Amino acid sequence: MSGTTDDGHGAGVPQDAAARLAALERENAELRARLAAGGGQPVLVAAAPAAPREPRHRGRAAAAVVLVVLGALLAPVAVVAAWAERTLTDTDRYVATVGPIAADPAVQGAVAGRLTDVVMEQIDVQAILGTVVDGLEQQGVGPRATDALTQLEGPLTSGVESFVRRAADGVVTSDAFEDAWVQANRVAHQQLVATMRGEGGELLQIGQDGQLTIQLSGMIALLKERLVDRGLGVAARIPEVNATFTLMQTSQLVQVQNRYAQVVALGTWLPWISLGLLAAGVLVARHRSRALVVAGLSLAASMVLLAIGLAIGRGIYLDALRDVVLRLDAAEVLFDQVVSFLRVTLRTIGVLGLVVALVAYLGGSSASARSLRAGAGRGFARLRDYGEGRGVSTGPVGDWLGRYRTLVRVAIIAVAALVLLLAGSPTPGLVIGTALVAGALVALLELVARPPRSDDATDDVAAPTDVPGVQPSR
Numbered sequence: 001m002s003g004t005t006d007d008g009h010g011a012g013v014p015q016d017a018a019a020r021l022a023a024l025e026r027e028n029a030e031l032r033a034r035l036a037a038g039g040g041q042p043v044l045v046a047a048a049p050a051a052p053r054e055p056r057h058r059g060r061a062a063a064a065v066v067l068v069v070l071g072a073l074l075a076p077v078a079v080v081a082a083w084a085e086r087t088l089t090d091t092d093r094y095v096a097t098v099g100p101i102a103a104d105p106a107v108q109g110a111v112a113g114r115l116t117d118v119v120m121e122q123i124d125v126q127a128i129l130g131t132v133v134d135g136l137e138q139q140g141v142g143p144r145a146t147d148a149l150t151q152l153e154g155p156l157t158s159g160v161e162s163f164v165r166r167a168a169d170g171v172v173t174s175d176a177f178e179d180a181w182v183q184a185n186r187v188a189h190q191q192l193v194a195t196m197r198g199e200g201g202e203l204l205q206i207g208q209d210g211q212l213t214i215q216l217s218g219m220i221a222l223l224k225e226r227l228v229d230r231g232l233g234v235a236a237r238i239p240e241v242n243a244t245f246t247l248m249q250t251s252q253l254v255q256v257q258n259r260y261a262q263v264v265a266l267g268t269w270l271p272w273i274s275l276g277l278l279a280a281g282v283l284v285a286r287h288r289s290r291a292l293v294v295a296g297l298s299l300a301a302s303m304v305l306l307a308i309g310l311a312i313g314r315g316i317y318l319d320a321l322r323d324v325v326l327r328l329d330a331a332e333v334l335f336d337q338v339v340s341f342l343r344v345t346l347r348t349i350g351v352l353g354l355v356v357a358l359v360a361y362l363g364g365s366s367a368s369a370r371s372l373r374a375g376a377g378r379g380f381a382r383l384r385d386y387g388e389g390r391g392v393s394t395g396p397v398g399d400w401l402g403r404y405r406t407l408v409r410v411a412i413i414a415v416a417a418l419v420l421l422l423a424g425s426p427t428p429g430l431v432i433g434t435a436l437v438a439g440a441l442v443a444l445l446e447l448v449a450r451p452p453r454s455d456d457a458t459d460d461v462a463a464p465t466d467v468p469g470v471q472p473s474r
Helices: 015-037 058-089 091-103 105-122 125-138 143-151 153-172 175-196 217-229 233-237 252-258 260-284 288-321 328-338 340-362 367-389 395-403 405-422 428-448
Strands: 204-206 211-215 244-249
Touching: 058 091, 058 260, 058 288, 058 340, 091 105, 091 175, 091 328, 091 340, 105 153, 105 217, 105 244, 105 328, 153 175, 153 217, 175 217, 217 233, 260 288, 288 328, 288 340, 328 340, 340 367, 340 428, 367 428, 395 405, 395 428, 405 428
Parallel strands: none
Antiparallel strands: 204 211, 211 244
């Protein structure tokens, strides 16, 4: 028949297959000859003219860099603005910030000292001794006795002061003091907002030099009650006094007071602007996975810079108060407690940036990332085959997960993101824990999901070895 040939290439081989085989043999011979002529080095065959190179899109790359840099630079400002806005407007956050201060020994000592000074200003030991001396003189007591009493003014004053200080220490270390402190600050927070708005207030006040003070009238009343109970009846005659305790002293408070509306607006919108700039930079970039890695690392680096700036500001703040306050250790505790939520926030965002960078790298297109994924895939495949060889199989569930693996993986990542976004007060532990749980679920998915198997997979590839009766050339 005309469709076959028996010229030595194989009985019953179609003519087109024989022609293809002859062409492949000629091509192999030519390649071997060129390789021999080149001294063992492969010689490239002249190729068709190269297609024009794709434009490098320098504009997109530059825009991505600018957007990511702006977002990273705005991130520290956004964190500080959000912290200030929430501390000023959220009563629960404010109480959670200043409440624990009452239990600190340094602050307790400072408050007790302030209460003692206020009470001693109202107890005039010299006047009391003068009254006693006048009474004794009227009773005919000699001058020697009255002179002796007068000389006791110093020791009596010191004794009364020690007595008052012990009572004050008892007040500030009691549960009643902590409860009174928390309740006073909760009530005073509304007054703080009014003060920031420039409306003034009775409980919390900001002085011209930036002193944030709280009234001690309620605590003085508690101390008066303790003194009377312990036998110092003269304390009952102490009038109501306008005494304050300084929580913080910095000129920045005056600026915050003058720009309260701007602080609230910045704290509300600046975090979203920073996040939007970072997201836009990633979307504009040609290599988005690489841009996401850079954005995550930039965000973490900006939080490191914020932490360094906060440490420098702390040192400057304490140095400015070194010759102003009596208890510098109390001022140090107050500063650390006031910025405690700010520190938690910057650590959380820094850890989140590192997690995002790591996830973007593992899911990226770099050679190392592809190698890691391929190695992990081979490991999961071996474990899966090992289990199936011993009768342990995921069955239809594994087939379904293998078919919809990408969708399930996206769902896991989306749920993890929602957990972080909806958390009222995210912490570094929450970020790390969420990332570990999501990673474990993704790993479990890769292990359980069975890859789809197609019976006709080999039909998609055509090669000379598929020709019946044709042996591959060596």
